[in-house]
Amino acid sequence: MTTDYKSLAVEGVQGLRPYQPGKPIDELARELGLNEKDIVKLASNENPVGPSPKALAAIQGELEELTRYPDGAGFELKKVLCEKLNIQPEQITLGNGSSDILDFITRVFVNDGDNVVVSQHAFAIYGLVAKMVGAETVAAPAKNFAHDLDAMLAAINDKTRIVFVTNPNNPTGTWIKKDELITFLDKVPERVLVLLDEAYFEYVDENDYPNGLALLNQYPNLVVTRTFSKAYGLASMRVGYGVSSPEIADLLNRVRPPFNVNSFALAAAKAAMLDEEYVAKSIAVNNSGMAYLENEFNRLGLDFIPSVGNFISVKMPAGINAMAVNSGLLQEGVIVRPVANYEMPEYLRVSIGIEKENQAFIAALEKVLAQLGESGD
Numbered sequence: 001m002t003t004d005y006k007s008l009a010v011e012g013v014q015g016l017r018p019y020q021p022g023k024p025i026d027e028l029a030r031e032l033g034l035n036e037k038d039i040v041k042l043a044s045n046e047n048p049v050g051p052s053p054k055a056l057a058a059i060q061g062e063l064e065e066l067t068r069y070p071d072g073a074g075f076e077l078k079k080v081l082c083e084k085l086n087i088q089p090e091q092i093t094l095g096n097g098s099s100d101i102l103d104f105i106t107r108v109f110v111n112d113g114d115n116v117v118v119s120q121h122a123f124a125i126y127g128l129v130a131k132m133v134g135a136e137t138v139a140a141p142a143k144n145f146a147h148d149l150d151a152m153l154a155a156i157n158d159k160t161r162i163v164f165v166t167n168p169n170n171p172t173g174t175w176i177k178k179d180e181l182i183t184f185l186d187k188v189p190e191r192v193l194v195l196l197d198e199a200y201f202e203y204v205d206e207n208d209y210p211n212g213l214a215l216l217n218q219y220p221n222l223v224v225t226r227t228f229s230k231a232y233g234l235a236s237m238r239v240g241y242g243v244s245s246p247e248i249a250d251l252l253n254r255v256r257p258p259f260n261v262n263s264f265a266l267a268a269a270k271a272a273m274l275d276e277e278y279v280a281k282s283i284a285v286n287n288s289g290m291a292y293l294e295n296e297f298n299r300l301g302l303d304f305i306p307s308v309g310n311f312i313s314v315k316m317p318a319g320i321n322a323m324a325v326n327s328g329l330l331q332e333g334v335i336v337r338p339v340a341n342y343e344m345p346e347y348l349r350v351s352i353g354i355e356k357e358n359q360a361f362i363a364a365l366e367k368v369l370a371q372l373g374e375s376g377d
């Protein structure tokens with residue numbers, strides 16, 4: 001065994017560091033010798049409400065068919081998406097999660113030596129998919145944690161193939177207004193694609209918040225992604241989609257593996273899309289949980305970045321290390337997300353949970369901060 005297989009890997013892969021997901025519940029339960037039920041996981045922006053009963057029933061209805069390949073074209077799901085979103089089936093690319101679409105668009109349009117533009121504090125997957133194809137990721141400085149679209153425009157050069165825009169952004173929860181987005185899209189050269197990631201679209205309730213799908217007709221270089229992992233409560237099913245011009249969708253579908261979305265995911269997503277009650281409940285739980293956490297952060301004198309997503313990033317007090325707080329929270333059975341790798345070393349990102357999870361998080365946070373505050377004196 002003298003072959004160094006790493007040296008044989010394509011260059012982009014050699015330099016790749018795998019995406020760091022939130023710590024799984026069963027892992028922490030094993031470490032602490034606790035029951036999984038006693039762990040509070042607020043680390044991956046999952047829907048805390050539990051699955052839609054209609055989605056569960058749809059999955060059960062598919063079980064007998066599991067020996068068959070799924071419908072590679074996703075006809076039924078696309079039909080519902082078209083009815084609900086006022087788009088055409090030819091515009092849709094289905095993904096095994098919307099992350100799949102980020103991978104497809106990069107593989108279709110980005111060559112070795114090209115670059116992609118993102119914002120500082122942007123979702124980590126963009127840089128990962130770019131690196132895989134040997135492209136550079138140029139991060140434009142953020143402004144008060146939000147995308148600075150002028151800085152992103154200024155970062156575009158001859159080698160830029162895609163600009164990734166996240167609205168709202170994860171992990172900051174900041175968002176872009178409609179007029180700002182339009183001014184930006186007007187200035188991006190048509191040969192540069194704009195990937196508008198709307199993973200948290202359903203949660204946002206702001207008057208000036210743009211619907212990316214409504215802009216597709218005006219901007220042929222625009223691709224919008226959405227997901228069933230968040231407000232639709234299907235993170236484990238892995239289903240998301242891209243919407244674009246039919247021409248771009250055709251290209252994306254050329255690199256899409258033929259059965260990338262399984263039949264359970266297709267059925268569950270269709271059912272969840274039709275379960276308006278479930279989405280409304282998810283949004284209501286999120287709104288009240290967000291209000292509770294903001295209140296508690298204020299009470300504890302903690303700064304936070306106002307968020308329109310289903311998560312919020314909170315700043316640790318001066319002199320208290322966020323990683324130490326994170327470790328303390330884990331000891332209390334609470335999993336949140338440190339965001340030092342997003343250039344936010346003083347912050348922790350917390351997903352909004354159901355009431356008792358939010359309360360457990362605040363109780364644990366208060367305890368850990370008190371402990372660390374004392375030991376720091």
Ligand SMILES: *Cc1c(COP(=O)(O)O)cnc(C)c1O
Binds near residue numbers: 045230
């Ligand atoms: C959660 C999230 C996604 C969704 O990923 P899936 O692959 O659809 O589960 C996409 N973009 C951002 C910014 C996210 O936070």
